[in-house]
Amino acid sequence: MSVKDLRVNGVRLRATLEEMAKIGATPGGGVQRLALSDEDKRARDLFTRWLHEIGLEVMVDEMGNIFGKRAGKNRALPPVVSGSHIDSQPKGGRFDGILGVMGALEVVRTIEDMGIQTERPIVIVDWTNEEGTRFTPAMAGSGVWTGKLDRDWVYGRADIHGKQLGQELERIGYKGGLPASMWPIHAYFEYHIEQGPVLEGEGKVIGVPEGIVCIHWYDIYLEGTANQVGPTPMEGRNDALCTAAEMVLKVNELPATMGGNMVATVGEIHNSPNSRNIIPGSVHFTVDIRSWDEDLAIRAWEGLQEDFEGIAARRGCLIRIEDTMRVPRTPFNERLVNGILEASQRLGYASHSMVSGAGHDASYVSQVGPTAMIFVPSIGGRSHVEVESTSWEDCEAGANVLLHCMLQSASEK
Numbered sequence: 001m002s003v004k005d006l007r008v009n010g011v012r013l014r015a016t017l018e019e020m021a022k023i024g025a026t027p028g029g030g031v032q033r034l035a036l037s038d039e040d041k042r043a044r045d046l047f048t049r050w051l052h053e054i055g056l057e058v059m060v061d062e063m064g065n066i067f068g069k070r071a072g073k074n075r076a077l078p079p080v081v082s083g084s085h086i087d088s089q090p091k092g093g094r095f096d097g098i099l100g101v102m103g104a105l106e107v108v109r110t111i112e113d114m115g116i117q118t119e120r121p122i123v124i125v126d127w128t129n130e131e132g133t134r135f136t137p138a139m140a141g142s143g144v145w146t147g148k149l150d151r152d153w154v155y156g157r158a159d160i161h162g163k164q165l166g167q168e169l170e171r172i173g174y175k176g177g178l179p180a181s182m183w184p185i186h187a188y189f190e191y192h193i194e195q196g197p198v199l200e201g202e203g204k205v206i207g208v209p210e211g212i213v214c215i216h217w218y219d220i221y222l223e224g225t226a227n228q229v230g231p232t233p234m235e236g237r238n239d240a241l242c243t244a245a246e247m248v249l250k251v252n253e254l255p256a257t258m259g260g261n262m263v264a265t266v267g268e269i270h271n272s273p274n275s276r277n278i279i280p281g282s283v284h285f286t287v288d289i290r291s292w293d294e295d296l297a298i299r300a301w302e303g304l305q306e307d308f309e310g311i312a313a314r315r316g317c318l319i320r321i322e323d324t325m326r327v328p329r330t331p332f333n334e335r336l337v338n339g340i341l342e343a344s345q346r347l348g349y350a351s352h353s354m355v356s357g358a359g360h361d362a363s364y365v366s367q368v369g370p371t372a373m374i375f376v377p378s379i380g381g382r383s384h385v386e387v388e389s390t391s392w393e394d395c396e397a398g399a400n401v402l403l404h405c406m407l408q409s410a411s412e413k
């Protein structure tokens, strides 16, 4: 069979994804595999078993990033790398992240079945803590590996129970010995579900992002005065939750105020002591601002911060703000993007150029080497929820595009 007729095994890819989806399965049909939880560990164990089964060299670095390497004819050449993440959101979906890791695995299994020897080595990767939901910031593994985040600072990041990322890495046995620092890569392809409604709306199978929007995260801590709700008059209260409520609406109004090309969200809030008969004494909430226009996102935040300070002062609360994460807007490598468009066309899949509104490890990786992504449609545009789904046919189509792009890159001398 000539290389141009080569296709992945869609039945095997489906079975692999279904096997993985059993780990951390939720009653609503999704998965919960929070970073460095027992479920993450079990999924990592299965993934590394599968890497060993096809004879790959398995390496784990000090951030718990897992690499499976298949040698090329020329071992000295920088490899072609592909992967994504195994961790999930709380009550998340069965495709986000894992499709990219299992998709890369299916590609290498196919290459292995055919006995193809590529010029360059190929590496499959699972990046640690992409989601940033249990531990902030997101994309911690790729952030440290690319030198954009400080390893020890990341080790010290704690979840809401005070467990630190570094300790949890050790606990699950995935604090590896290799330094988490980059080596040269020839190309990085990340295969992922779209997580939005565009491809379905356009009736296209393959999405080809030009890049990823900037993602800015902030944590807001408010300190008011807790008190008995009955005897305390309404006048003069310093209610931290009411203060937060005003701020949450300001965040929601921000994109319209700034004139579009932006989304802004408060997704997480902790109210304390969280009792129906105590005036809320303290609140912690998060702000997520994303835009393809980075200056707009920064100007929006500056205005919002002033609003927050005014609201806090008027309502008698102290405010503390943490700049938790700023991942810049990321344009992808034009040559790789064009290669994905061409491969889609050759394989007979309708494709669509777009921008990714979701964050991916590809953001950090693209700052150190040629990077691009392949998207497939999300049914109903739903993601980060248990009903997240993509048809098996589309999963296979995306993996075929990945196969051809990786083979092409891996044949380059």
Ligand code: GLV
Pocket: 130, 131, 138, 357, 358, 359, 360
């Ligand atoms: C990652 O999933 C993100 O877009 O926040």
Ligand code: MN
Pocket: 085, 096, 097, 130, 192, 359, 360
């Ligand atoms: Mn993802």
Ligand code: MN
Pocket: 089, 096, 131, 384
């Ligand atoms: Mn996600």
